[in-house]
Amino acid sequence: MTSHHALPEAFGAGRPRRVALVLLAAYLAAGAGAQERPPTQTFEIRVWAIRASKTETRVSRELRAMARELRRRFNYKGFVLERKSTGKAAAGKAYAAGLVGNYKARVTPVARKGDRVTLRIEVLRREGKQDKSLLKTTATIRRARFQLLGGWRIDSKSDDVLIVGISAR
16 A cells, blocks of 8 residues: 555655755745845046156146145155046956056956955056056055055156056045
């Protein structure tokens, strides 16, 4: 005599349990667990191209608040904001900004923790058909404060140099 709970031989003894597990896995893969993932962090990135000069003394209005820091760190007299770029990037995705001449910057946000933002920064110069990497670094900065990098000669006609200011929040 067979029990009414017994399964026919064709289905196998553990088949309903396996089917239930497969259906549960498909349900979870389809998005049931998606709400539990942390949202992708988006960062606002600002990249400033600053021309530093030993002969000119003019300081752009936007740079006046940081002029003392620029003079102390780079030993130049004048600072002109040549270009401002602002954009958004998700964590791990690069934001590219043209600077002056053949220079560009690539900024990749890594993480935000409290009021600090960690960025991977690369400054490049176009030489012929190739981009030459001049600097690759990782910096952790306070949110909305500028990381200042530079000293690269802008052109052969002057002694002016490029300073790059990078900020994120």
